[in-house]
Amino acid sequence: MTGFRDSAADWPSLRVADWVDTRDTLHMWMQVVGKVRLALAPMVNHWWQVPLYLSARGLTTSLMPHGRRSLDIEFDFCEHVLHIRSSSGDARRIRLAPKPVAEFYRETMAALRELDLPVDIWTMPREVEYAIPFEDDTEHASYDPEHAHLFWQQLLGAHRVLTEFRSRFVGKVSPVHFFWGAMDLAVTRFSGRTAPEHPGGAPNCADWVMVEGYSHELSSCGFWPGGTGEGFFYSYAYPEPAGYAQHAVRPADASYSPEVGEFLLPYETVRTAVDPDATLLEFLQTTYEAAADNAAWDRHRLEGAPA
Known part of the structure; x- marks a missing residue:
C-alpha cells in the first residue's frame, strides 16, 4: 500500500442497528436488480454472471445483453437514483427513497418495458429466511440516503x-x-x-x-x-x-x-x-x-x- 489514508473518510462508522431497516429494504431492491442480471447474462462457472460490481457512484450490473441490444442498471448512492440505461441511448431513472419493495419492483419492471427491454424474473428472494415475493412485499419500505x-x-x-x-x-x-x-x-x-x-x-x-x-x-x-x-x-x-x-x-x-x-x-x-x-x-x-x-x-x- 502507498502510505496511510484518511481512515475516517475511507472507513466510515455505520452501526448495523442504526441502518438495519434501510439495509433490509436495499437488500430486496438489489435482489430485484440482481435477478434481472441473472435472467439476461449467460451462465458462468460458480454463478459469476449474477453479482453486482462497485462503481464510482454505487453498485452496477455492468453491461448485460438483451437480444441484439444491451443495457446496464446502476444504484447511484450519490444522487440516490436507480439508472437503467440502454445501448440505444434511452434511459430511465427511478428515485431511491422510502418506498415498499413492491413499488420498487413495479417501477423497475415498468421502466424496462418502456425501454422495450422487458425481463421476466422469479420474484421470490433468495438466501433469506423470511422471503416475501417482491410484488407482495410492503413490509420493507425504508431508505435513509445517508446510511x-x-x-x-x-x-x-x-x-x-x-x-x-x-x-x-x-x-x-x-x-x-x-x-x-x-x-x-x-x-x-x-x-x-x-x-x-x-x-x-x-x-x-x-x-x-x-x-x-x-x-x-x-x-x-x-x-x-x-x-x-x-x-x-x-x-x-x-x-x-x-x-x-x-x-x-x-x-x-x-x-x-x-x-x-x-x-x-x-x-x-x-x-x-x-x-x-x-x-x-x-x-x-x-x-x-x-x-x-x-x-x-x-x-x-x-x-x-x-x-
Missing part, C-alpha cells in the same frame, strides 16, 4: 483492499464482486482441485445452486454488513481442512466462529486501526494461509508478486 451512502463507502474501502489481495494470486480467482443473495462483497481463490459435492442448505435457495458455486476447492473472503457492531470481514474454506480452525491468524481481534464456520474480524477493528488497509490485508493473508497450508495447496505455483 446508503455510508454503506457504499464501506464497500469502497473493502473493495480497494480485496482488489490488492486478489492481485497477489496467479491461479484461478474470482472478480471482486457483490453477491446480492447474501448481500456481501467477496473474492475467492481456488486451488485448482475439485471439491466434494456441497450439501446445500441455504435458505430459499436450491441445493444445486450451492453445488455449482462450490464445485472446486476454495478460500473465500469478504465483507458482510450484518451481525452486531458495524459488520464483519470474513474468511472461510471449502472444504474446510483439518487444522483450519486452530490455525493462528492475525490481527489479534480475528477469531474462528464455530457457529458459522468462518474466521471473523470486526469492521471496527479495521476502521480504528492505525493503518486500516494493512490490518485488513493481514487478516486476508493469514486466513488464506490457514486454508492453503492445511490443505496443501501448491502455493509456489498459485501465488505471484506483481511488480
